[in-house]
Amino acid sequence: MTSDNLRTFKPEKLFAPRDFSQLTIRQPQYLEIGAGRGKHALMFAQDNPDKHLIAIERTRNKFNDFAEKAEQLSLGNLMAVHADAIPWVVHALEPKSLAGVFLLYPNPEPKNPSQRWLNMPFFEFLLSRMQDNAKLVLATNIESYIEEAEQLAREQWQLGPNVFEVDKSSQRTHFEVKYLARGETCWQMDIIKPEGYQTRFDEWIKE
Template identity: 75%
Template structure:
């Protein structure tokens, strides 16, 4: 169960993104936040034709590049979305609709720690959209970021994170390729939402 002392997220205050169209959710459905130019999303969809992936990117030029590649490959199980992930998730996804979440090399927000994913009240809402016994994966090349995320997972979200080093041959994102080629260490945090985990949004659906 989440820590009820945390400031509560207020999804009812968020408007749908411009041009929002609610997707038809198929199962199993995965979500990638911050897809960039789509390297991981395209590989995941290609390698897992039985799984559906929604991949969200906010930056216009990155999204355009991603969308062009997706169209060329004609991957029916991939839905590229150009939007801010928070209002889009609020208005598009119902409770326990996700079979997994990827947040790979997010902006570390060095001047605004409150905007890091596991520090935000929104993270509770995101957990409510995940099915029981499903996994969230977060990756970064910043040791302080992964250490803070690990502590927040334990203290705020009452979860049991697993931290591992990313394999030196991994090529999930352009950032990952660049960091590993420079000899940097990259870390991965894995969270499993346990059976019976409760949030304050388990019954909340956008009107």
């Protein structure tokens, strides 16, 4: 259910991240990519003890800060992961294993638009890891980014996005707090994966 004008993602080419170990998926399972210092991840885990969150951060200093806070709180439903998200997702997650995905204030990649999440072939693979009716949440303070993401969701991925302004009182991430405090508008796009949505990776599992 995707357009054919995007190059095909090749998960078999990716090596496992350093020190990778296979995890036991718990349900309902959520994924946050680019967790930063963990503000949203920690709040989500505390507010949703019945849900399990995997929160991935690639930058070492941000991850160390996040991991230290997570250890102090001893949250059994939060897994902090220091890795590049793409190979980690390929090696760790099975098809339809995620109840939700968070992409909160990702790098807008102004010099390399092909690296924006909905522009990447990997996005199809990420969709294959989501369950039917699972929700993907994307937030940004850049209007052109959310406009492009909405267009790609509709035209490239054949999905029905819902875009709206983030409430001024929201404090999910350090970026969000900063942007809203200085009077900027932040946007959110929610995508629900429809029942019966198909990708080329629905049966693909890393061997």
